[in-house]
Amino acid sequence: MKSESSIPLPIIGSEVTTACGSPDKFTFETPHVLHDGKWIFFCTPGCQQDFIRDPQNSCLTNHIREEAD
Numbered sequence: 001m002k003s004e005s006s007i008p009l010p011i012i013g014s015e016v017t018t019a020c021g022s023p024d025k026f027t028f029e030t031p032h033v034l035h036d037g038k039w040i041f042f043c044t045p046g047c048q049q050d051f052i053r054d055p056q057n058s059c060l061t062n063h064i065r066e067e068a069d
């Protein structure tokens with residue numbers, strides 16, 4: 001049985017696409033949250049806070065949905 005905590009983070013220094021739509025190098029300081037079983041990355045802590053505050057209506061949500069399809 002796979003728990004959420006078993007989902008691995010990317011390797012430090014590998015390229016990830018943030019929820020804001022831009023590529024970024026992943027570091028321990030990259031803001032990220034687990035959402036629907038996958039890691040979502042953000043370019044700034046402010047973007048992360050916006051998403052956490054209202055995941056369903058955040059402007060970031062459309063981008064995340066596009067990636068899921």
Ligand SMILES: [Zn+2]
Nearest residue numbers: 020043044047
């Ligand atoms: Zn952002």
